[in-house]
Amino acid sequence: MKITNTLLLICILHFNLKAQKKVQPIVYKDTVRQLSEVVVTASRMPENVLKSPISIALLDNRAIQNSATPSFYDALENIKGVQLLTPSLGFKVYNTRGFANPTNVRFVQLVDGVDNQAPHIGSPIASALAPTDLDVNQVEILHGAASALYGMNALNGLVNIFSKNPFEHQGLSFQQKTGVNHFNDNNTSVHLFSESSLRWAKAFNNTFATKINFEYLTGYDWISDNNTDLNPNGNASLNLFGTDNPAYDGINAYGNESSNRRNLTLGGKRYSVARTGYLEKEIADFSLRNIKGDVSLFVRPKKDWEVSYTYRFGILDNLYQRTNRFRLSDYRIDQHSISFKSPSIQAKAYLTHENTGQSYNIRSMAENIERTFKTDDAWFTDFTNQFNANTKAGMSVTDALQSARNLADKGRPQPHTAEFDALIKKLGDINNWDVGAALRVQSWLYHVEAQVDLTQQLFSTLRQKYGLSILTGFDYRMFEVLPDGNYFINPVEAGKNLTYNKVGGFVQLTKLLLNDKLKLNASMRADKNQYFDLSWNPRLAIVYSPTDDQNIRISYQNAYRFPSLFEAFSNVNSGGVKRVGGLPIMSQGIFENSYFKTSIDAFQAAITNDVNKNGLTTAQAVVKNKSLLKKNDYGYIQPESVNSFEIGYKGLWFDKRLYVDVDFYYNQYQNFMAQVETNLPLTQSTNADSIAFALNDRTKNQRYRLWTNSKTTVFNYGGSIGLRYRIYKDFMLSTNASYAQLDRKTTDDGLEEAFNTPRWILNFSLSNRKITERLGFNVNWKWQEDFLWQSSLATGNVPAYSTIDGQISYTLPAQNLTLKLGGTNLLNKYYYNFLAGPSVGGFYYLSATLNL
Helix, strand or coil: CHHHHHHHHHHHHHHHHHHCCCCCCCCCCCCCHHHHCEECCCCCCCEEHHHCCCCEEEEEHHHHHCCCCCCHHHHHHHCCCEEEEEEECCEEEEEECCCCCCCCCCEEEEECCEECEECCCCEECCCCCCCCHHHEEEEEEEECCCHHHHCCCCCCEEEEEEECCCCCCCEEEEEEEEEEECCCCCCCCCEEEEEEEEEEEEEECCCEEEEEEEEEEEEECCECCCCCECCCCCEHHHCECHHHCCCCCECCEECCCHHHEEEEEECCEEEEEECCCEEHHHHCCCEEEEEEEEEEEEECCCCCCEEEEEEEEEEEEEEEECCCEEEEEEEEEEEEEEEEECCCEEEEEEEEEEECECCEEHHHHHHHHHHHHCCHHHHHHHHHHHHHHHHHCCCCHHHHHHHHHHHHCCCCCCCCCHHHHHHHHHHCCCCCCCCCCECCCEEEEEEEEEEEECCCCCCHHHHHHHCEEEEEEEEEEEEEECCCCCCECCCCCCCCCEEEEEEEEEEEEEEEECCCCEEEEEEEEEEEECCCCCEEEEEEEEEEEEECCEEEEEEEEEEEECCCHHHHHEEEEECCEEEECCCHHHHCCHHHHCEEHHHHHHHHHHHHHHHHHCCCCHHHHHHHHHHHCCECCCCCCCCEEEEEEEEEEEEEECCCCEEEEEEEEEEEEECCEEEEEEEEECCCCCCHHHHHHHHHCHHHEEEEEEEEECCCCEEEEEEEEEEEEEEECCEEEEEEEEEEEEEEECCCCCCCCCCCCCCEEEEEEEEECCCCCCEEEEEEEEEECCEEECCCCCCEEECCEEEEEEEEEEEEHHHCEEEEEEEECCCCCCECCCCCCCEECCEEEEEEEEEC
């Protein structure tokens, strides 16, 4: 912190001397000019944002600078139709149009057209490879399906972040953000936040240019501390609820999940008992660090040609959530990319390398700290013996249960002790989740693509004479992962890296009619994955523009995604549950012979009820209820797809003072990729009684979580409206509302991806970038409705919440220095926007940006 503040002071003093010789006036552009700016993401070619054939939003550099949030990544939350999830202060996940989750494999993030995803996950690790605030020129957000042009994963939406070209944006810039959070937080004291960014760009004779960016961020993460019981009825037949429930499973407590529970017959009654477990705040390291940067070289060998090379890297320490919560530590991702641009040809090739460093699984850490001092068998034996002794001595059931737990837990490692910290370090380096917690994955992504505008030069007559444009392109992508023996294995060639590839291409036709008032846009894409059949994805869109300021559009498109690496190939042992990829080479024999865990739960609950209330022996109850067991009838994983219909309108009114953006969509999803939980009986017998007894005994069956597809077809619809009005001089009033609704399901097999989206999200802001020549402000109010959150980690209701963000900025023209004082969640009302996620409070900051 001292170093960055000193550097800022030196820069200010240095430039103050230069500024005395020459002062650059600040020029403010019309605040509504952005409404006519050009976007490229919607059609992969430049077009007026108002005439885009599909729903797209634009966030330019001026809007980012004036946003009420501390960074461009945070500012995306206030855009129409965007839903935000916050797994960490340093990790935010965006989604549009429903079916959200913290690992959003249905939403794509590009930087200058280059995919930012972490290869083994299939989705980006937040802003790890994104440009710094100083280098962001424009952000374009596509709402909804985009696979017809961008291929796999773009089912729900896409964001394309454009960095500043060093030919057009030269000079030295420095930015220091200093902030604080955790005010009135019961779990910790106030902590300091610091983010230091540097950008330098230089062009030489408009032929060669280079730029360098660097950012260093430190802070203390938001804390997940939701103790709601996920298993409140675990002992309902015995009237044991709340703190008396021996099968308690807190949302942010680990080591007491269903795989850590057993059914014990105690005093003639059948109890469900869990090991004690640890809270996330007792296990996780909440220190936050993000180091990232990039170096780029640009060459313009001839007019309108540009060749560039960029190297980006990111190093992260923060919290991350998938099926479990993870601590990312020394997580590193590197990317090399080469691009070529000309008026008719664009080509890219890039390589991404991911190394999870010293990261660990928080749940596995808790489970195996428990087991280091006492095995599961020993713990449950001690618990049983002590409970029986207590009840024989006349102790009440609730007191006997607590006494048995205290005895079984004797010698258990205690959080925040030297012994406990040493165990975290030791287990965090053991790459086997049955006994350790390490996440040790190395993976690579290789990608090559090119697109050609055939009517730009080669067949220019078609464009000039008939208003027809033809764009075509192809891409090839390969994933490679190093088998670590815990998370991934190579089932084909042991000892060799695992590879997974696809190839695809598209053709897009655009035709102008009726004196350019009608634009027809049609595209077709085909993709082939090595494990799946050819996939076809069409898009058809019509835009009618009676005037330049009034534009109506209608579109249909299909989007898809192939299984990601971990959905196809994972092979993880985790606390008695083995998660297996859905390809036949990974899960053959398991699908065919396993039984649904839901039916086993019902089977065991019926046994418990018969033993506790009807006086049957366990053996009698097993035979009586064996018909409840249902064999798994799901199959191997297949690609997922969506058919999306959309109508929309964009227009300017009242002398271009009012901007209106409206859209409505209807989607049909098929083959949702999801996980089914099954148990495989460890018996060679096909006798129904033998299988039933095996499935009632935790030691005689293996539990699996298999990647497969839902049989349900799901329909959802929604819409959004955005209004922006310049009410007086440069005072801008903006509001947007988004609505999302799950319409219906053809069936309900329980595997379809949860909708996880509030019906209503509202934003309202008032801003002025120049109340005076130096002073500006922005205030934003956001509200979202309560909604049901469903995931394999936690299911329950997420309460509604509202926040107020605000900032005031002050510019010193002589020094080219801008100060920005602001805060998010100014009223410091703690909330969480998904279950198991952290509680988010107020964040207050001061930023100083210096341009030399």
